[in-house]
Amino acid sequence: MxxxxxxxxxxxxxxxxxxxxxxxxxxxxxxxxxxxxxxxxxxxxxxxxxxxxxxxxxxxxxxxxxxxxxxxxxxxxxxxxxxxxxxxxxxxxxxxxxxxxxxxxxxxxxxxxxxxxxSHDNTPLIEAMRRIDLSIVEKRSDADKQLARDVLDAGVRAFLLQSLVVKEKRWLLNLDVLEAEMPKITxxxxxxxxxxxxxxxxxxxxxxxxxxxxxxxxxxxxxxxxxxxxxxxxxxxxxxxxxxxxxxxxxxxxxxxxxx
Missing domain, CATH: 3.40.50.1820 (Alpha/Beta hydrolase fold, catalytic domain)
Incomplete structure (x- = not known):
């Protein structure tokens, strides 16, 4: 459920x-x-x-x-x-x-x-999230600085980072499946x-x-x-x-x- x-x-x-x-x-x-x-x-x-x-x-x-x-x-x-x-x-x-x-x-x-x-897909956003080194993220702004290298729009970054659990250093997204299933999603x-x-x-x-x-x-x-x-x-x-x-x-x- x-x-x-x-x-x-x-x-x-x-x-x-x-x-x-x-x-x-x-x-x-x-x-x-x-x-x-x-x-x-x-x-x-x-x-x-x-x-x-x-x-x-x-x-x-x-x-x-x-x-x-x-x-x-x-x-x-x-x-x-x-x-x-x-x-x-x-x-x-x-x-x-x-x-x-x-x-x-x-x-x-x-x-x-x-x-x-x-025709578009959001695989680049998944790749951008993956490139964040969570081991050095202590607060959300740390992740935002890293994400800004690939995602210029501050609003999009803020939206994506709502799914980051900073204390646990993990995403509330199954990035592997979302990437593999992107053709079905689009x-x-x-x-x-x-x-x-x-x-x-x-x-x-x-x-x-x-x-x-x-x-x-x-x-x-x-x-x-x-x-x-x-x-x-x-x-x-x-x-x-x-x-x-x-x-x-x-x-x-x-x-x-x-x-x-």
Missing amino acids: LHIDLNGQPTDASPLLIVHGLFGSARNWGVISKRLSDERLVVAVDQRNHGASPRFPTQSYPDMAADLAEVLEPLVAEHGPCHVMGHSMGGKAVMVLALERPELIKSLVVADISPVTY AFPEVSGQYHGPTFFLSGGESTYVERDHRARSKALFPEAKFASIPGTGHWLHAEKPREFEAAMRAWMHAVDAKA
Whole structure:
């Protein structure tokens, strides 16, 4: 079972499951989770090979979707279908989940990713993390100085270093498996069928991950899809504009709940 963080208490509103992206964790979503938990139970997970969740030899989307189904099944049994939001790699995982287990999901939110194969990969970031000499790291700034040799963006460095346990000198990431499985992570699996439930593709206005020519594929799999973007944001839209992201999530879930 995946490690989960719970925020809030069950209410009449449907629970929300939050699924992070590559190199992330439930903790990255702590602020958003706490804010949204004023109205509903919010469950955030550490995906396999990330954070405090178990290590596995694969990082395929069908496997990630099966992990998420295992988390959702008891929630749905008690509270009914849940809102599910996934960012980046997590967005692809929840899309596969929706296609395979639609009965678990009340609505789907896909944050800044499309159901397509991408040409870039994040192997250079794994190599950069590996090059840090953890034996001489006494505080996070020590690691940041080393990481800066390969990763110029301070925001990306700060994000990656959230997964470093300085005192224990170890990563909360299974770097070997993530590197080996990178072709699966950048791809999107061959799937059949459609998810006909409410679906919201929310992207960063300046992100390069979601393009208009992706919409046909998104609509083919998710016929009820709605699309919106948050201006002035890139791929990490929830970190760059947390209030706007929170507001978009609230408005979406309120609208879906009102129709139920």
